[in-house]
Amino acid sequence: xxxxxxxxxxxxxxxxxxxxxxxxxxxxxxxxxxxxxxxxxxxxxxxxxxxxxxxxxxxxxxxxxxxxxxxxxxxxxxxxxxxxxxxxxxxxxxxxxxxxxxxxxxxxxxxxxxxxxxxxxxxxxxxxxxxxxxxxxxxxxxxxxxxxxxxxxxxxxxxxxxxxxxxxxxxxxxxxxxxxxxxxxxxxxxxxxxxxxxxxxxxxxxxxxxxxxxxxxxxxxxxxxxxxxxxxxxxxxxx
Numbered sequence: 391x392x393x394x395x396x397x398x399x400x401x402x403x404x405x406x407x408x409x410x411x412x413x414x415x416x417x418x419x420x421x422x423x424x425x426x427x428x429x430x431x432x433x434x435x436x437x438x439x440x441x442x443x444x445x446x447x448x449x450x451x452x453x454x455x456x457x458x459x460x461x462x463x464x465x466x467x468x469x470x471x472x473x474x475x476x477x478x479x480x481x482x483x484x485x486x487x488x489x490x491x492x493x494x495x496x497x498x499x500x501x502x503x504x505x506x507x508x509x510x511x512x513x514x515x516x517x518x519x520x521x522x523x524x525x526x527x528x529x530x531x532x533x534x535x536x537x538x539x540x541x542x543x544x545x546x547x548x549x550x551x552x553x554x555x556x557x558x559x560x561x562x563x564x565x566x567x568x569x570x571x572x573x574x575x576x577x578x579x580x581x582x583x584x585x586x587x588x589x590x591x592x593x594x595x596x597x598x599x600x601x602x603x604x605x606x607x608x609x610x611x612x613x614x615x616x617x618x619x620x621x622x623x624x625x626x627x628x629x
Contacts, residue, residue, distance in 0.1 A: 391461050393525040394452035396425070401530020403428040408460040412436045413444060415454030425455065448522070462520040465536040467546060470509030471553065473536055474575075477508075481555055481575040482623060485511045487543060487591050488582035489612050492518050496527025497613035498580070503531035505620035511538045511546060517582075547594045550577055557595045560619050561587050562608065564598030572623045580616045 393399060402409060403425060412429055416438045429436050447456045474481040484507050489495050495518045502510055518524065519539065525532050540546045547557050559579040560567070579595055581587035586609075592598060601610065601618055610618070 391459055391525070392448060392456060392522050393459055394448040394450065394456045394522065395526045395529070396453045396455050397529040398525050399455045399457045399530075400425050400428075401533045402457065402459055403432065403434075404530075405533035406432070407533055409434050409457055410460070411458040413439050413447060413456045415444060416440055418454060450523070450526070462525075462532065462537075464520075464539045465509060467509075467511065467538045467540065467549070470511070470536045470538060474508040479506075479508070480573070480627075481577075482507050483509055483511060483550070483555070483577040484616060484620065485543065485547070485557070485577050485579045486513075486517065486612075487579055487587050488513065488517045488585070489580070490516075490518050491583055491612075492521055492523035493527045494518075494583060494612045495520075496524040496529075496532075498616045499524065499528040499535050499537070500531040501613060501617040501620055503528075503535045505617075505624050507535070507620060509536035509538060511540060511543075511577075513543045514539050514541050544590055544594050547577070547579075547591070551594075551596065556597075559587050559592050559595035559598045560601065560615055561592060561598050562600055564600040567599040567601045567619065567622065570597070570599055572626045576623070578616070578619050578623070580612050580619070583612050 412434055414436050419438045444452050444456055470483060471481055484502050551557055555575045555577050557577045561581060579587055
């Protein structure tokens with residue numbers, strides 16, 4: 391997989407993920423920075439090339455850094471639960487129901503990493519998978535967040551409930567989000583950009599919770615809704 395951007399490359403190196411090649415702008419030749427230090431420490435050769443060569447490797451904004459890394463390795467749901475157990479924390483999971491925009495997915499993963507979420511669950515079909523755009527938008531957070539890709543979201547929700555998690559859909563028409571006790575083992579379900587949460591997924595949730603809205607637009611971008619929701623969980627758990 392090809393990744394680009396200073397933060398994405400740097401965090402991949404910091405996390406000791408397998409990096410096969412790094413290309414950097416010739417303008418950085420002779421500079422001393424953490425990317426070059428870690429690459430040398432991990433015996434990874436850096437190829438200094440012209441901007442036009444970087445543009446051929448990645449057509450978007452690469453910030454002068456492109457790297458080839460191993461393909462993303464998905465975790466399992468059990469991996470996520472075991473991670474929470476290892477940290478001696480109540481499980482905190484985000485489930486994405488059909489988020490298709492890679493920029494949204496990358497932003498959600500970044501939010502989850504910052505909020506201490508133990509893992510993100512995405513469906514195998516009808517949703518964005520981890521790719522180069524997701525990696526760049528996450529600012530390297532994909533190197534740290536456990537992400538499970540499952541065949542059946544509803545079965546996964548049922549399994550989580552059997553293991554003691556409360557599953558809350560973040561959607562219009564529910565109870566006030568800020569009046570809910572979010573201190574136990576929970577999973578938050580965030581719906582897709584255009585259609586929200588599917589009806590069967592909502593039915594399988596323990597409860598639907600709604601973020602209060604005061605403007606004329608009655609919905610939030612998926613990554614923004616995820617950020618607001620996750621940090622309310624953080625706020626309550628820090629009391």
